[in-house]
Structure formats: C-alpha cells, structure tokens
Amino acid sequence: MDFRRICTGTWFGLFNEKVRRCRLDCIFFWRILMEKIYVCGHRHPDTDSIVSSIAYSYLKQQTDEYAIACRLGPCNEETKYLLNRFDFDEPILLEDARVRLSEISLEPAISVHKDETIFETLAKMKQHNQPFISVVNHQNKVTGMITRNDLADIGLGDTAFGIDLLKNVSLDNICKTLQGKIIVRDDQMKLNGKVSIVALSKRLSADYEVKNRIVIIGDDPISQKHLIQKGAGLLIIVWANSVEEDVIELAKEYHCPILISGYGSMNTSRYLFFSPEIQTVMKENVMCFYEDEFLEDVAKKMSKKRYRAYPVIDSENYLTGYILKDHAMSYKNKSIILVDHNEFSQSVPYIERATVLEVIDHHRIYDFYSKEPILFRNEIVGSSSTIIASLFKEKNVNIPKKLAGLMLGAIISDTLNFQSPTTTQKDLDMAEMLEEISQLNMDEFAYDILFINSESETKSVSDFLKEDVKSFDIEGYKVIIAQAVIPSFERLNIIKESIHDELIRYVRKKNCDLVCLVFTSIAENGSYFYNEGKIAEWIENEFPLVNGQPPYMEKIISRKKQIVPIITQIIQKNV
Template sequence: MTTVYVSGHRNPDTDSICSAIAYAYLKRISEGINAIPVRLGPINRETKFVLDYFGVEEPIFIENVYTQVQDIKFDKPLVFKENTSMFEAWNAMMEKNIRTIAVVDNENKLIGIATVGDLAKAYLSSSHELSKYKIPIDNILATLKGEEILRYVDYLEGDILVAAMSKENVLKRIKKGDILIVGDRDDIQQAAIQQGIKALIITGNNGISEKILELAKQYKVTIIKVVPDTFDTVKLLNQSIPLSYVIKKEDLLTFRVSDYIDDVKEVMLKYRYRNFPVVDEEGKVVGLLARRHILDYERKNVIMVDHNEFSQAVEGIEQARILEIIDHHRIGTIETEQPILFRNHPVGSTATIINRLFEEKGLIPEPKIAGIMCAAILSDTLVFKSPTCTPEDVRAAKKLAEIANIDINEFGTEMFKAGTSLEGKTVEEIFYTDFKEFTINNYKIGIGQVNTLTDAGELKQQLISFMEKVKKDKDYDILLLMLTDIINEGSEILFVGNNKELLQRAFNVEIKNNSFYLPYVISRKKQVLPPLVKAINTH
C-alpha cells in the first residue's frame, strides 16, 4: 500500500501537529489510505502538553521527502550462499532469466556478486585447473546426482585424475592425496586406494565391491558414486566449484535503501554496471537496482496541512507528489503538476477545516482525536480572542470539546500555562517556537511568535542579538519576533533590519531602539502580515 505523509509546516505549532494527526486519522478510516502524520521539527511545550493530556503519540520526524531507493520498485534479488555450486546458480539464473546474483554470508549480509558472464568465464577457465579449488562434497553430490558411499572429508581438493588409460599409466600418475575419477575397474580402484588417494568418484552409477569398500574404510578414502559416465562427470565436475571462487568481492558498489535517487543517478552515470546490489541498514541484501528502475519512479506522496508555501514545507517538496493542501493561511507561491484538492478557508485554525471534512463524510472523531483538534483551535484562536477567530471555529471547538469531555476554559488555561513558560529555554528555542518565512516583492521576511504570560525581561536583549545573527546568516530584510500576551491582548515586537521607516509606516508607531508595542495585536496572519504587505507594496 502506498504511503502518504501528512505534514504540517516547519517549526511546528499545536495546530500544525494536531491537524496532521487528525487528518491522517480521517484518511485512514474513511479511505483506507496508509496516511502517516509527520513533523518537521521538535514539538513545543504546549503541543507536548496537548498530546500527553489526550494520550496521543507525537508524529514521526522526517528531514525531507526526497525520493529514496526504498521508494522505488527494484528487482527482487537472487541470493546464494558462498558455498553454493556454479551449477545450481547457473540453472536458477537461466530459469528466472536473471543476469546478476548476490552472494551472502550466514547472516545474509552481502559479500559479493556474480554475473552470467562471470560464471561462464569461470566454467571455461576452470576445466584444466580443478586442483586450485576446494570443492564441497555436497556440491558434487548435487551437481552429479551422486550418492555418498563413504565420507571422511567435507571438501575435495588436490589433483584430479581420470582413469581413461591403462592401469600402469594411471598408477604412474597418482600421488598421495589425489582424487580419482574411475568407472567399474576394481583393479585400478584397489591400487589407487593403496597408493594413498583421498577420494574415489565412481562414474556410470556403478556399484562398489565389498572388497573395495573395506579397503577404502581401512585407508579412510571418501567414495562418491555418480550417475553420469566418465566423460560427463569430468565435464560437470567443475560446475561444482563454489561461488566464493567466482564472485567479485572487492570494491563493490552498493546502494542502501536510504540513499537518495539523485545520488544514485550520479553513481550510475559514472559506473556502467548492469545491476547494483541494494542493502538495508544492516547490510543485508534486499534487491538489485538497474538504470531502468530510476527512469520512471513513484515520488513520495505528501498532504500539506496548515501551510501552502514551499518555504514552510518539508525539504524536497518540489520532488514530491503533492496530493492535497488543507490550510487557513494566505495562498502563497506553490505550484503542482496536476489538479489537487485544495481546501483553503478563512477560519482561525486548520483543525476547524478538518472538523468540517469529518462532518462532510458523516464521521465523528474518537475522543482523543477530537481533543487534540479542539486544542489546536483553542491554540490558534487564543481561546477565541484572536481576530482570526470565526463563528465556525467556536462551533467546531465546542462540539469537539463535548466529544473529548473537556471544559474549554479550564483546558485552555492549563494548555497556555504549559506552553508559555520561557523557563529553561534557550533564545534559539524561544525565537523558533513559531517561526514563519515570507517573500513579499523580493523582501525576505521572517516573523516569529511566542505566547507568554510573563515579561521577557533581560531575555529581550539576548533575543535581539540572536536575531541579528540570524538576519546576517540567512540574509533577511526584516526579522520580527512577537512576544504576545494572550491575557492582556497585545504584543511587544522585537525587530532587526534596516527598514525601521517601513515598519513605522506599516503599524503607525514611532520606533525607538529595537522594539515597539502593539496593543490588541495578537495575530501574525491578520494583524502583522497584512500591514507589512501593504507598506511594502506602496513603498
């Protein structure tokens, strides 16, 4: 089943996280989609309080949605152990029409690969050099349809002789430790055993006399009886050679399932191999990747909630397949390759829109999902005090609160207490609590917002110093931080940049130093961004 990632924006707030969880839940129960909520950064204290309160797990963290090897369909590998015979591997490759195999150790970790060409080359070159190889007895039995008569060793190694001449000539050539291929010639068998051979391979499915058997036991000689005649036995014996002698082990080029396709393409252009092994994070082989696999592949599927601009989306969104956007912000500069479902309503919270989607489908969220949706609405509307709040938000929150069995005012107070404490936070954590970036007529603007019930005091100067560094490092034209008092309904604005006159015109205030206060201003979206846009457009 295709995975769909439901993602809120960067520097996630409560609405972003809770809406992602709720919408993924809705997609799963209504359409059977494998929808997974994800987050693009750490959750803040307020959101943690909400998730803990309702017993909901936080979404998994993802860094990006670039296509990875694990996202595409690659070939299932043909895998063998290193002692497997060339005979077995070759037949399997011919049957399945596969040109590359993977060879693994006992833990299924890759140790080498071999192609059809490697096996053919090894077969031709090994015909007269069998003494170089250590051949498992089991391979000989399987390749030559053999029967084990006596067994004193697990491997055969040494010179291999064929008794295709007179007894005298055969015995002249035999040395201690040799292996003899012979038919039903008892005289040669007996003399060879007495001269110290290590093993007898009896061809033509011929029987062994009791006399030879007893003598072989006395001298501890391994005896194998095989079906083919002597000629075919010699021809097939080198196909018993284990793959460990054939495979390429050094300088293997492999890809991990987590590798990105852009990196894979680069390697494939440099090295013109037909197939590349794919391994998991433990080094176990999971597939073979060829150029044809990356010509046309499925990109990651993403549903964006609580945002609709690339600058706020997960890294790699331009390479992903955007399926839907559910948002309540202004429409920014985003493009899609195909028509999509885009729900953009002028309400105070994305969770309010998702509640409407539940209603349209005739579904009721379970209590814990209703609870986090209600919390998202209360968070974004500041318990209905924000100018972004609409009657639709109030209706949705009250309905969801009833399902979750919570008191709106009591829960809201607890939530904001948990979320607004600045104690123990670094200036970076405070600044990025709820930060969004905007581009307006070539002005790069960053606006952070943090709700607090206490005065920031000495932290203000530290925050301004940090903002100066952020402005310089990331080349912002205007950088603002709203310190919002949700009880007294106002915001102190900290700012850095060379656009003081523009800010004075936008908010009709006189600015001294690096801060100014705006009474009754608690919404970035409705009360801070629009005046800025107007001032810039009329500059």
Template sequence: MGKTNNKIYIIGHKNPDTDSICSAIAYTALKNKISSKEYCARRAGQINEETQYVLKRFGMEAPPYMSDVGTQIRDIEIRETQGVRNSISLKKAWQLMKDDNVVTLPITDKENHLEGLITIGDIATSYMDVFDSKILSAARTQYMNILETLEGTMVVGNEHAYFVNGKVLIAAANPDLMESYIEEDDLVILGNRYESQLCAIEMNAGCIIVCEGATISMTIKKLAEERGCVVISTPHDTYTVARLINQSMPIKYFMRKDNLIIFKTDDFTEVAKEIMAKKRHRDFPIINKHGGYVGMISRRNLLNMTRKQLILVDHNEVSQAVDQIQEAEILEIIDHHRLGSLETISPVFFRNEPLGCTATIIYKMYQEANIQIDPNIAGLLCAAIISDTLMYRSPTCTSVDKAAAQELALIAGINVEEFSHEMFNAGSNLKNKSPEEIFYQDFKKFNVNDITFGVGQINSMNSNELEDIKSKLIPYMDKAYKEHGLDMLFFMLTNIIEESTEVLCQGRDAKQIVENAFDVKSESNSYILKNVVSRKKQLIPAFMGAMQQ
C-alpha cells in the same frame, strides 16, 4: 475492505504549532474512518511546549517525525532475489540465474549478511579464461560440489571433504606413461581400464573419477580406502567430465566482495541515481538498517518508483513544507493561509477558507461526512482553534471559529476559559529553553519579490515572561540571521491579554519595513505594535505591502 500497503501521510509545516499537529491527527482519524486507504499523521519538526501540553491533556501520542519526503529505496520495487551460500558450485549458481532470469546472485551468510556478489560475467570468466590445472584445489572445492556437477556417486571417501591439493588431469595414456605425470594428491579423470585405475591409486592420487558408469572392482575400492584416495563414479564420458569439472568450484573463489556498491533501504533514490549513472553494473544489492540483505535493484526499478503520497495541512508554502516536498505526490491541501509558492504535479483537492484555524475546517469536514467526533479529537481541535485565534482575540478569528470551538469544548468536556489559561501558560513556560529552542518554536519563512524573510512568534499572557524571553532572543537574533542567509528576520513577542506585539528585527532594511508597514519609529531594533497579534492576517500582509512598494 482491507487497507492498501501504500500509506498516505498527513503532515503540517516545519516548526509546527498546535494547529498544525492537532489538525494532522484529527484529519488522519477522519480519513481512516471514511476511506479504505491507510492514513498516517506525521510532523515536520519538534513539538513545542503548548502542543505537548495539549497532547498529554487529551491522551494522544505525538505523530512520528518525518524530516524528508524524498523517494527512498524502500519506496521502489525491490527484486527479492534470494541470497545463496558461498559454497555452492558455479554450475548451481548458473542454473539459479537461468531459473530466476537474473544476471547477478547475492551471496549471504547464515545471518543473512551480504558477503559478495557473483555475475554471469564472473562465471564466464571462470570458464573461458582459467587454464590453471590446479585451480580446482586452489578454490578448495568440496567433493559434494563435484558429485552434484558430474551427477556422480561417491564410491570411496567423504563427500563433505575438500579437494585442496594437486592438479586435475585426464589419464588417456597407458599406465607406463601415466607414472611420469601423475603426482601425489592429483585428481585423475579416467575410464574403465583397471590398470589405469590401479596406477593412479598407486601413484597416490587424491581422487579418481571413473567415467561412463564403469564398474569399479572390489580390489580398487579396497586399495583406494587403504591409500586414502577418493573414488567417484559418473555416468558422463571423459570429455564431458573434463568440460564440467571446473564448474564444481565454489562461487566464493570468484565472487566480488571488495568495493561493492550497496544501498540501504533508507537511502534516497536521487543519490542512488547519481551513483548508478557512474557505475555500469546491472544490479545493486539492498540492505536494511540492521545490515541484513533485502534484495536487488537495477536502473529499471527507478523508472517505476512510487513517490510518497502526502496531504498537507495548515500550510501551502514550499519554504514551510517538509524537505524534498517536490519529490512527493501531494493529494490534498487543507489550509487557512494565503496562497503560497507550492506547485503540484497534478490537480489536487485544495480546500482553503478564510478562517482563523485549519482545525475549524477539519471540524466542518467531520460534520459534512456525518462522522461523530471522539472527545479526545474534539479536545485537540478545540485547542488548535483557541491557540490560533488567541482565545478569539486575533483578528483572524471568525464567528465560525468561535462556534466550532464552543461545540468542540462541549464534546471534549472542557471549560474554554480555564483550559486556555492552562494551555497558554504551558506554552510560554520557556525558562529552561535555550534561545535557539525559543526562536524556532513557531518560525516560518516567506518569499516576496525575491526577498526571503523569516518570522517567529511567541504568545504569552505574562508581560514579565515576555521580557525574559526578549533578553534571551536579542543576542541570538544576529546568529540566526547569519545562519539562515535570509534577507531579514523578525520575531513577534505577543501579549495575549494586552493584545499587542513587540517586534524584534534583524537584517538590512528590516527596520524600514516595520516602520513603513505600521507607521512607527524606534531608535532600537524593537517596535511596539498595538492591536497587532496575528502573524498571518496583520503582520505578513503589512510586510508584503511594504516590500512590494
């Protein structure tokens, strides 16, 4: 069974850690093996040094970046109305609109770039409101268009030439009177009278149109050639020709080309809705990122738009989710954190277990589906567990996590002790990183009782390195606090070997929260928390308890 066209994106939280990225990749691989749908891993932020090392170690590509999951123009049904050339006649444009049951035609050039639009209203205006007898020449109408519109035959002249001078008139009078109003280069509509045809040519008419399929003599043809007069024969009568002739004008003369409202496939539908509400157009053209015309949409298309479909891993907080998460359709949530603030439109598959790592849950799902885990995927899952449990030192680590990591290490062919040191060293090698890059490497936001606070964390096996990081972060904390507009900011400098954390804090009441939560005192904005290494299981619950009091 083939894949469907609708992709389902599996994505972790902002400022992703190793668990977030590796779980997204591994769960994507599992879903693509057991489902006919197409699943794609994505990331909601920049990948840190530790995760980069893990991906490179097991030969895996980083998931593509997805900054926003709001519905885009590309997600709705775009009507693929074909672009037309600006040289086609009004009559042909009208016929195309009738055939395609549309009211707007896009006008494109040879490179498929949009030149303008023409609507039924524009054609009606050209037919009802234009009384200028010289408009046919002003529009530079090609004889080919006139032939097509009048179902005519070119008797003398070049069908690719243009009628560019003179007016249009009907020769209903006798030849003596015709001489007083026919001017040079005029287009004259007449019948089968030889004298009238001869008079028009002698008056240097640019074109004569002979109606009702009347016979045109050799003398008239010869004289027309000598005088450079175009001769067209049409089966229609004079009235019909007079009524149709203006419909032969090229649409470029009437098309709208200035101040067009154009949307790109990458534009978000929320923005499009606002613009459409202010403009009463029926249709709006769509172009791609290269400027090529794609199709048309109307307000009706927005009613049937398809939301992006997501599976969230390693989080269930709105503040940690990719932007515009409320615009997407969440299908599943696989997580190991506390229940957060995320709401869904409809019921979802929600698997949340009190384990040290989301990757452990993914490992269990492979087992439950009886799917063999590839060595590189096993390596990713094992790395995620080691990272999240700080090599089993975190209080979040369970016997299930440790057993899963050991089994995955066998499949991946790695020594946990050696690999852990390599991975943590890679992750804490931040010498060339800016304070901003360090701060956001693993940063999450939380909400409690209308209090919003952020917590970042860096893990290292080297106390000297943590001191260097601290010296960079302390000056940056105030700037980050002001930029975010949060009530409080905290940063955890976690020493994996000593199993302790130094917490830096910023913001009103931040010191009081730390002191109340852990019964500690400090003269500075820094606190040493012994036996505290887990943000999820130790720091956040303690902070929330203190805030609720």
C-alpha cells in the same frame, strides 16, 4: 447428536478462519502495494500543523488511502502535551521530499555466504526466482555479487576456466555438491583441475594419463586400483554403494581420496564444476547503494552501468534488498498533501520534486504551483483543524473521541482561545462539535493549554526562535517571523537584554533580510515586535523605539491576519 452437523460446523469454522487470515494477508499486501501519501504541515510546526497532519491522515485512511502523518521538525511543548494527553504518537519526521531507497519496495535481501558452493548459489537463485545474488562474509556484510549469466561461463566457457576452479576445491565441497559420501580423506590431496571419466580395465587404461586428475570411475575395483597407482588425485566412484577394503587401503597408501557420488557419471561430471566456493567467481568491489540514498541519484548512476540489479545496504553494510534498474529508471515522486501551509518556502525541502496531491490551508496563497489540477481547499478560518473537522462532517466519517479532543486543542491553540481576529463562526461551530464528541469542558481545556504555555518562563530567546517560526518572501526579501505566546510581558524584563544579540546571530545563521520576533500575550491582548536585519530600520521608522525598546502593539495578536500584513505594507512602502 447430529454428527454431520458437528462436522459441517467445524468445517465452516475452519473455513471462516482461513477466510479471515486470507483477508488479513490481503490487507497487508494491499497496504504494501498502495501508494504512500505523506501528509505534512509546515516547518517549525505548531500544534495546528501537527494535529492537521494526524487528523487528515486518519480521514484519508478511512477512505481507503494509505496516508502517513508527517512533521517537518520537533514538536513544541504544547503539542507534546496534547499528543500525550490523547495517546497519539508524534508523526514521523519527513526531512526531504525526494524518494529514498528505504521508502520503496526493494527486491528481497537474498544472499549466500562466501564459503557456499556455486551449486548452492544456483539452487538459491532458482528457489527465489532471482537471477542475481549478493555474497556476504562471516559478518554478513556484502563483499561481492554474482549473476546467473556470470555462472553460465562455467558451463559454456573455455574449459581452462573450469580447470582453474577445480585446482583448489575442497573435498567436502565436492562431496556436498554430489550428495556423496567420503570413503578416504587425505590432507595431501593434490588436484590439477582436470577431470577424466573412465570405465576401463587395467589393460585398456594402461596408457591413460590421470596423475593429479579428478577421475570419475564406475564400480570396478580393478580399474580403481590401477588409477590409484597411476597417481589419480581424487577418485569419484559412481553407481556404487561401497568400496572394497583393498582399494581403500591402496588409496591411503597413495594419498588418493575416494568418495562415492550420489549421481550417475553424467550428472557427476556436470555438477563437479559447481562445487568450488562462490567467492572464487564472484564479482568483487560491486557497486552498492545505501538505503538513505535518493532514488533520483541512484537512477543516474545505474544508467551508466550494465547490470540490472544492485545491492542496497544499510549504514553498517548489511544487505537490505536489491534495486532493479528498470524500477530505478521509472520511479515515481513522493505523493504529498500539504496541510496548514501552501508556500513551498515553508514546506519540506525539495517539495518541487514531489507530486502535491492536495492542499488544506487557511493562510495566504503564495509561492505555489502544480503541474496538474489538484484539490486546493483554502478557507478564511482561524485553524486548519477547523477545515478538517468540517471535512469529516461532509464525508460522514465519525471522529474518534480522542482525535476530537486533539483537534479541539489545535483550534484553541491556533485561534488563541478564540481571541485572535482570525477566529470565525465556523471555528466556534466546529469547536463545539468537537467538544461534544470529546466530552471535554472547553473552558477548562483551554486553561490547561494556557498552563502549558506558562512554562515559557523557563525558555531562552534561542528557544523561541526554534518553535513557531515561518519564513516569507515579501517583495523579494527573505523575512522570518517567529511568534511566542507568553502569559505575561513581565517575562520580557528578564530576557530583553539578550534579544538583540540573539537576533543578530540568527540573521547571520539564516541569511535573511529581516527577522521579527513577536511576543504575544493573550491576557494582555497585544504584542511586542523585536526586529533585526538590513531592513529592520524600515519597521523601526514606522514604529519608533521607546527607551531602546519596541512599542507595545495593542490588539495585535494574529500573525496571519495582522502581523504579516503590517510588515508587508511597510516593506512595499519602502521598496
């Protein structure tokens, strides 16, 4: 047996394991340092909006970008069904385009307990190379803060400050700071905060005032007894391993505690002033920031203060980290990619504060601007998932089987099973490609999706107004168009009496000029428009009511290609 070969193999095995672990650590820290990119669809997301964010995030991740799929509202039942079927989690909810403290890298949440000593606090600052630290109470909630500069006053400031600190210091804290050993403990210990260092005989120290003082003395039993008799408040003995019994008995008689220091006289005298509890010197009522605060607001507040760092706490006042003034003043906006929309009015609130990197969309281009050139891909197709599927193909990135199934479902949903006039040959081609990858039967799959939509029979009008809803600015008028795909118009016979009142409430709530609730049936190849608002009469003048109900709009099923252009034309005609 070749012993060298065994050793070499073992060594290489260990080496490879270390390399593997190092690589994993590097990946972890690389992801922390990388800029987050949020990929989000529009408000009131439909299936294509949610799936596009998931699919494009995955594609960006394959090209070494830290992309995160987001949603701007709850998923509808159809989307939930598809996500569950293909084992995908819902994207994270993005409520605001502004940067919150919880979304950035903070300084570590290092803290000390209020009962810890100043010495321990300084040691922890040094250990973590952090010149500031929060002080927490027994519930681990922030009660104060201290900086290294604040503590410099103890060693460099007026001696009166140090004297005040030592008046109420505990024997245990002194012992802990000096790494010493308590020889005599006395509950009646009285200290005036003053410190004397003496190493004199009885004859030479006869006139020395030590009453209630902390006295540092060497291994000199005669002087020790003399100082006890003169009323020393505490005897700290240096360069000694033990204390003679007669000294101990005398100390008990005079109520003078004794401890042996672990340091020499110089360090004992220095460290002694760092033995009080940190709560005696901490800054109280310190300004803290909550982790859900916006960074731009925090930066404004910090610009008016002198400290370089401030604690960040959660909703229960627990410390989560520190925000540095320099970081707050030089923060970067969120980086966002818009999919399945480009209009700011349909995007995440405060999108104008973010840095929009890309747009992948198949709708009209409106209400959009950018400060710098960006990648803007807008195609005349029936689904954003169609565009993203083609991007996988262009970049030669394989689409996982389950993701292919999810994307196929989105295309079927957005093209209304390819019945919508927005459907193009590219939609059909990409759908066939995804069908092959996912190993699904497209017709059977489409039927499953239609079956999910049949559950709309249990929904109310208010439910429909929460799902597939988009807001438009048309000639200065705020127009909201909600589309509900239903299996059959028989459902309208049940809810039509409540539609009018519900739309009136919705107009007041959204403060819009027109809300149009469109019920579409793929099977019956048409739609009904229900309108309310101050310009609703313009629509009704163009399409008069029949027996108090809107007329049937045959072959009108696409919001993007038919409904929006129709309403736009009517508004322009009346302006």
